[in-house]
Amino acid sequence: MDSKIQVAVLGGGSFGTAIANIIAVNGHRTFLWMRDGQNAEQCQSSRENSKYLPGYQLTQSLQITADLAEAVAGTDLVFVSIPSHSFRQVTRQVRTLLKPDAIVVSTAKGIEPVGFTLMSQILEQELPEHDIGVLSGPNFAKEIVAAQHTGTVIASESERVFDCVQRTLRSETFRVYANTDRGGVELGGALKNIYAIICGMAAALGAGKNTQAMLLTRSLAEMGRFAGVMGANPMTFLGLAGVGDLILTCTSDLSRNYRVGYSLGQGQPLDEVVSGLGQVAEGVNTLRQVKQKADDMGVYMPLVSGLYSVLFERRAIADVVRELMLGEQSYDVEYIGQSHGQ
Numbered sequence: 001m002d003s004k005i006q007v008a009v010l011g012g013g014s015f016g017t018a019i020a021n022i023i024a025v026n027g028h029r030t031f032l033w034m035r036d037g038q039n040a041e042q043c044q045s046s047r048e049n050s051k052y053l054p055g056y057q058l059t060q061s062l063q064i065t066a067d068l069a070e071a072v073a074g075t076d077l078v079f080v081s082i083p084s085h086s087f088r089q090v091t092r093q094v095r096t097l098l099k100p101d102a103i104v105v106s107t108a109k110g111i112e113p114v115g116f117t118l119m120s121q122i123l124e125q126e127l128p129e130h131d132i133g134v135l136s137g138p139n140f141a142k143e144i145v146a147a148q149h150t151g152t153v154i155a156s157e158s159e160r161v162f163d164c165v166q167r168t169l170r171s172e173t174f175r176v177y178a179n180t181d182r183g184g185v186e187l188g189g190a191l192k193n194i195y196a197i198i199c200g201m202a203a204a205l206g207a208g209k210n211t212q213a214m215l216l217t218r219s220l221a222e223m224g225r226f227a228g229v230m231g232a233n234p235m236t237f238l239g240l241a242g243v244g245d246l247i248l249t250c251t252s253d254l255s256r257n258y259r260v261g262y263s264l265g266q267g268q269p270l271d272e273v274v275s276g277l278g279q280v281a282e283g284v285n286t287l288r289q290v291k292q293k294a295d296d297m298g299v300y301m302p303l304v305s306g307l308y309s310v311l312f313e314r315r316a317i318a319d320v321v322r323e324l325m326l327g328e329q330s331y332d333v334e335y336i337g338q339s340h341g342q
C-alpha cells in the first residue's frame, strides 16, 4: 500500500525546498529544480539552501538540479512552487516534458494580473490533459523544515489527486486535509497576504489586541464575501486554507507580507521595502488585482480599498483608519443578516 513514487518540485525558494525535503524524507524519489545551476550545485553538495533556508539541513536523498528535463522526466507528481509572476512561464516549459498521467499541483499564493487568473487556472490552460490541484494552508517553510507539526489542504476535483498528495506528503509532522473547493482554497491563500500587510502595519503602529482581533475577523468577512461572489464556498474560509492561514500570516513576522506591512507602518517607502525583502511577498500585487476586481464586481471591501489608497494613492494611514472606523456600521455576520439574527 505504501508505494513510493517519483516527485518533482519546481522552484528552489523557501517553500519549494521545504516541501521537497519532506517528500524525500518520506522515501519518495524527489527532485528539486532550481533555475540557477550554481545554486543547484551548491545546495546539492552542501545539503543546505543557504539563499532561502540557511541553517537547515536537507536530507541526503533529495536530488537538486538545474536540469528541468531531468527533474520532471518519469515523474508522477509535480509541485509548481514558483511565484505567480513567473508561474505560467515555468509551467509552459514543462508541457512537453511531463508523463501524460503526471499530476500537477500549485503551491503559489498569488494571482496573475491578466484576466485575474488563479494559478490552477494557468495549469488548466497550459496543461489541459493533466489532473491538477492546489496546496495551501498555514505553512511557513521555516517551520516545515524544522519539523513543527503542520496541517495543509489539497484542493482538487479529483480523488486521484487527493489520494496521491495525501499519501506522498503525510508524515508524523505533516498532515494533509482534502477540499473540493479549489477556487476557495486558492483564493484563501492569495487574499490573506493582503490582510497580513494590514496587520503588520497595525502592529508597527502599536495596535492592541482588540484592534488585532477586529482586523482578523473583518478580514475574514471580507475574504469570504469576495470569494463567494467569485463562486467559491464561503465555508472554505473556516478551514486551514482560510482562517488558518489568515491567523498565521497576520500574527507573525515570519510572514514576508506581514514584514512588508510592518516596515510600511514604520514609514519606509513601498519600493524600498519590496526591493529589500529578497524574497517574494505576493500581497502587494494581489492587492492591486483584488481592488480592481472588487470594483468591477461591486464587492464591498473597505480594508482592501483602505490599504490600496495608502500604498498607491499616498493617503495618510491615520486618515484611512479614521474613515474606516467612522464608516457605515453594518452587521457582524452577514450570512445571518437583519431578518435571521434577532
Ligand SMILES: NC(=O)C1=CN([C@@H]2O[C@H](COP(=O)(O)OP(=O)(O)OC[C@H]3O[C@@H](n4cnc5c(N)ncnc54)[C@H](OP(=O)(O)O)[C@@H]3O)[C@@H](O)[C@H]2O)C=CC1
Pocket: 011, 012, 013, 014, 015, 016, 034, 035, 036, 052, 081, 082, 083, 084, 086, 089, 090, 107, 108, 109, 110, 139, 140, 141, 142, 278, 279, 280, 282
Ligand atoms: N515561503 C513560505 O512559507 C510559503 C510560500 N508559499 C508560496 O509559494 C510561492 C513561492 O514562494 P517561496 O518559495 O516562498 O518564494 P521565494 O521568494 O523564497 O523563492 C522564489 C523561488 O522562485 C524562483 N523563481 C522566480 N522566478 C523564476 C523563474 N522565472 N523561473 C524559475 N524559477 C524562478 C526563485 O529563483 P531564484 O533564486 O533563481 O530567483 C526562487 O527559487 C509563492 O507564491 C508563495 O506565496 C506558500 C506557502 C508557504
Ligand SMILES: O=C(CO)COP(=O)(O)O
Pocket: 109, 137, 138, 139, 140, 141, 193, 196, 245, 248, 249, 254, 255, 256, 257, 258, 280, 281, 282
Ligand atoms: O503563505 C505563507 C504561510 O502559509 C507564507 O506567507 P508569506 O508569503 O507572507 O511569508
